[in-house]
Amino acid sequence: MTATARETVLRRVRDALALSDHPEVEVPRAYRTGRSLPDEERLALFTDRLVDYRARVHTGPSDRTAALIAEVLQEHGAQRVGVPTGLDPAWLTAFDGEVLTDSPDIPAPALDALDGVVTSSAVSCAETGTIFLDGGAADQGRRALTLVPDLHVCVVDLSSVEAGVPEAVARLRPTRPLTLISGPSATSDIELERVEGVHGPRTLEVVIRTDA
Amino acid sequence: MRIGLFATCLGDTLFPEAVKSTAVLLARLGHDVVFPPEQTCCGQMHVNTGYQREPVPLVRNFAEQFGDPSIEAVVMPSGSCAGSVRHQHEIVAERYGDAGLRTGVAAVKAKTYELSEFLVDVLGVTDVGAYFPHRVTYHPTCHSLRMLRVGEKPLRLLRAVEDIRLVELPEAEACCGFGGTFAVKNAATSSAMLRDKMDHITGTGAEVCTAGDSSCLMHIGGGLSRIRSGTRTLHLAQILSSTRTSPHVLAEATR
């Protein structure tokens, strides 16, 4: 009976290990973990990093969220915006355009016809300016929603902003579809010079709620 | 301190002035310099070219020559040979040697130094009383820099030299393209690397390009001579051993 590819590959891996001595390895985890920074420091660091990546940042207390979102959308001339099913409806009360609530059967080209999308976020990392979107959370929605429209307005609660990567990764729910975004879409493929705006949203507007 | 001087095969044969300077410098600093007469070569060229059986006798000879416990330190005017002794001898001994060789190699490895690290780290000296009234640029050789991590030590020694005009070499940490048999096997690529190194050196307007390895200096110097650049190469030891009473007289450079 011939072995399956699975059996063969696993057998080869075991043979390889048997043929070469491989001392047990202790992983030294002496890098920085478990950091916590005061609110002002996290806000300042996160903002600095977002701006460095050409994202725009708007900061205010939670009672200003609706107004900030409406201002941003208006600034971009957005008429029709998409939102995930679980987004707090209060956030769009100041917006006078059309709001389309997403559902899995809306095809991608229909999303492409939206002027923008407004979502919440799961966790952020201040040190890298990264926002983690949890596709399993109702206020963030399926991945296509934050990908296809050219403008993404993303709301971040300051309490969800962690200092560094280890602290942020620890708060993720691994088996959900996760998207990490650091600024708008970009490429360095031409002479290794960074230019913003390729296939993902070319504009990223971040609304940080300082008391949430 | 009783210092065993390793001349290196290249220094002994082709660049004796650099070795003389090393010997004189260490003696002037008050140390007892001994030259184990049966020494030959560290075997670096063999190992780097892929040959590990052939240099076993060389590794053994090195360990025997310098194994004498009365020798407190083994010093050589070469970062790459020091790197070979410290990083490659045990590979050879492990693979093709016996227990005796492995012990000998480990003992000698622990007391082996390249000149600048010996002066700064072991002797704690940066001003060796040198005098060298010339415009000089320093090329940190790859093995000194990245294998031995000599870092700023050669520059600290040079900065303390009286009347020296030290000029920074742009992209100093880039390899000159020597790499032993690399310069023979991949001569065209090596030449392209050398060309850029020479452009940076001549751009400094230095009279002298110095380094801690005669092999890299042979490469750079050979290139500078071919293009008649007017810049000469000189081993670090030759600058450090130049004094007001017995100054190093610069030879006419090829132009």
Next chain:
Amino acid sequence: MSRPTGPPTNGTFLGMPAVPPRSPYGTGHLRGTRKFPEAARDELGNEQLRRNLGRATRTIRGKRLDATGELPDWERLRDAGAAIKSDTMNRLPELLEQLERKVTEHGGTVHWARDGVEANEIVARLVKDTGSDEVLKVKSMATQEIGLNEHLESEGITAYETDLAELIVQLAGDQPSHILVPAIHRNRDEIREIFLREIPGVDPGLDTVPAHLAAAARAYLREKFMTARVAVSGANFGIAETGTLSVVESEGNGRMCLTLPETLITVMGIEKVLPRFADLEVFLQLLPRSSTGERMNPYTSMWTGVTPGDGPQDFHLVLLDNGRTAALADRVGREALNCIRCSACLNVCPVYERTGGHAYGSVYPGPIGAVLTPQLAGMHGTDHDPNSSLPYASSLCGACFDACPVKIDIPSLLVELRHQHTEESGTTAEALAMKAAAAVMKRPKLFTAAQRTAGLGRVLAGRSGTFSRLPAPFSGWSDSRDTPAPPAQSFRSWLASAEGAATMRAAAAEGARHPDDDAPEGS
């Protein structure tokens, strides 16, 4: 197509471990047609290429140093990264089985491929099963390695590369020359020309502004993204603990491919598995800062099997060996498997900077390519296997080791592979010369005699009459370098001479005036 000959590789001898086979000779893109020195010589003659590469690698080197210098615990992250990868290799069988179990639990299907040929067949069959005759591709080294696009084409399936650099390379009918930036050898003027020539309906007024060139690629691929039914990707990481796959990218083309099609096929080398989800806390710091010199790449996608209502509902993971187990069997060489494909070693390599990636003949160029390619595909496929020249394509300057985020000691691996090559090559002219040199050098009397009579150079080279022209194999050297004449007196004969003794006595006399403890102190 020839199969390699070698030790038994099947399970015939139960209980006796067999040396795993390399990637089958003549398949995929792990071997060029010429040896490195010849290929490099042609590339070196291309001034435009030299300028493009020089500018691009200088830019990225500076950015990487800034990005890594910013982290006070960078070295500790490197230590952790290196250890996690080594630990992973030690536990590969259980981790692969765990990964397979977790992916399956979450609705994915796992396939195993012994080599590139088998992986190509699996992917082609999966694509055909969907009824589609085209696929979108996310930039992936594994699929380049196995030549997937060419195989799909032979099966009547069109593959569209969606990464900007891959697109440039594909449209130009070119080969990639860099792990991260496959079109690094092209400048903006050339890219504009390629787009004008190859993209249907492109604005004829397209200029060379990188943002405009990127916009042209966006417009070209937009419709494909909206309608494609199948995508093929690689994976940066596969987490055994959770079954989570991850792709790290910048442009959003990856997100498009991983999200919009109904079917996703991911081809992943078996060495890409990581034990724990939390290990990402290390690699999400190491990889972006080392590769593009950014604190974080713009987009990272993570998915676990299939999520109802979100993304592809049909997910396949193809686990690829293709010589990886052969590398794993090598105590020293296996370290090359720790590579996370950041390409930092390429960007700092003085050889790569001058020759570019094509000279290496493999999809893995540069320092890591020079150690990984021979490990995966071997270097003795024929008498003149081009791969046998790769371990020598380095001056051993060590810049790659310093730059590597998982601390792969590439210079030592190169030296090890050179050793393996000479051991397998038997008696060659070079081996004889090395033996002769060692024979002289191991006998101090012979060595001294050789110094006295002719100089070491003559012993090694056979004969060296002139100093501006040397005979083969040193003629390349003497093309651009003068060689000094051996001086009349070696150091040891000087030391033994009256002059030497007098000089040393005088120096010692000076030293006696400055004993050890009050030697002149540093300023």
